[in-house]
Amino acid sequence: MGWKGILGFDYGVVQGPLGPDVSGPELVAAVANAGAIGILRAPDWEAPDHLRELIRETRALTDKQFGVGIVLSFPHKENLKAVLDEKVAVLQVSWGDFPKELVSEAHHAGVKVIHQVGCIEDAKKAKCAGVDAIVVQGHEAGGHVLGQDGLISLLPRVVDLVSDCDIPVIAAGGIVDARGYVAALVLGARGVCLGTRFLATLESFAHPHYKQKLIESDKTEFTNIFGRSRWPGAPQRVLQTPFFNEWRHLPDHENEENQPVIGLSTIHGVPKEIRRFAGTVPNPTTTGNVDCMAMYAGEGVGLIKEILPAGEVVKSLVEEAQYIIQQKLSHG
Template sequence: MGWKGILGFEYGIVQGPLGPDISGPELVAAVANAGGLGLLRAPDWESPDYLRELIRKTRALTDKPFGVGVVLEFPHEENIKAILKEKVAVLQISWGECSKELVHDAHSAGVKVVPQVGSFEEARKTIEAGVDAIIVQGREAGGHVLGQDGIISLLPRVFDLVGDRDIPVIAAGGIADARGYVAALALGAQGVCLGTRFVASLESYAHPTYKRKLVELNETEYTDVFGRARWPAPERVLQTPFFNKLGTIPANENELNQPVIGHSTIHGTEKEVRRLAGTVPNASTTGDIESMAMYAGEGTGLIKEIVPAGEIIKRLAEGAQLLIQKQFN
């Protein structure tokens, strides 16, 4: 039997769409096969043919439903058309307006829409658009962070805002174990969305050094030094030795005037990686890996080992059940 399922999935556990391509077919299929909601990450440029192939590769590894995450800050119209045509289970969107027209088009294709929000006002707008669920991201989250509120204060407000509507609220930000899952449930969530914990999984497409650092290091920092030219949004990163030595970076400094420190193949496209770039190292990345950005949420200190994604879901679900039975019954 499933426990705390949402949106037709066995468990209320979502694997966040890890950019730029860290949540590939292998990870998403592993999450889906374990009963969670796995999310691919669409390219940050129009590439509908490649995206269709990505979806089909995932379907070759699982017969369970899954979704695709799209960052609306980047070109996306053709990518979304491809997602809807492929009729994946969930379209997850962030960093842009969730319009009624988009929700209507997705529902017409039989696709559920799940936006990620970082503020109360953004949540209100998505509810009015008729979405199927809402991921509420706290400032504790890794990667690019949408808002300034912590999850412990923002989540209950969004839960109250949803009221008796059939819109599951999903908590994101700093959650890495069963205790975080139970805490989110106590705040009103019906599910949790984890990013960093799944980066540190056997199936993720993150570079082995990135995964190792998530186990070895415990501290993160909210900053804006990475990727200023491409995407000037704040992010939470791992406090690697490289980051700790950076000091203050002048406002006019960005990756464009920095040296190339490596190369990476991202969604089939060759990319240079410059110092201070906002692109995390994937399995294909070569060069000075230790000097690249490594996104991580505040739950990083709870990650002690690299395990299969299915094991992560099992520990979350069974651990939460056990904790509730022992502590709250």
């Protein structure tokens, strides 16, 4: 079974790039030190110098390899150049096409490319582009969700699609523990990518109140009320907070542009006003009405009962998955 490593890492466990700056150097280094794939989140605007600084801060905290995630819907040419210049181990891309020429450019710099997709059509494009791995994101995932298909139906289709070439498939969406990990392996994945579980760790750069909500809540909803202006056509899965339940039927013509400012935050070193219905999740610098801000979470949130060190999350995933495979699956 494939609980062993992928892409040169010890384990097939990937920490998803959590935005806008939740997966910072501390979280990524902790995941890397545990033998898994930690991924920094690049800013959603061109900030190559800041991104280089994030990469260097991470390198100061770990001697292991790690990655950077870029959302292709936002300006990213300069950020991409910074990633390749710094020769990080892995570039994770999502929300857009990443053609063969760019994959070749990354390979020339010694950088492996993981493309996250949410449908079979995008998986075909990623395969044609020659990426090194494909993350299949199911509809169960938290945050901005790419596709409409559940993981259990989409994942085997992508596994079959790449069966004629050695592209590892990584499962994402609703996975928080070893049972989900093993289920993904049985469906043909070679690794798993977790977002919400790593959000609820000591090292994640999420606001303490947001982390507490993850432990207390077990209901999520797929919606589009947050960030309609900044990132149109990017629906999201969020916690069903009292604020969300009050505003869940926000009329289609409304967006964050004409809404009151409910807080302030420093994101990737830049001071930002947070308006009501902005898609910005609160980080520890955030002040104001945190309860009324977006709180992304995947469907597996009900299985998260405590805030753990990120290294412990990796360790328990791997050890418990090995136990399930050896004890439960092999002995019937």
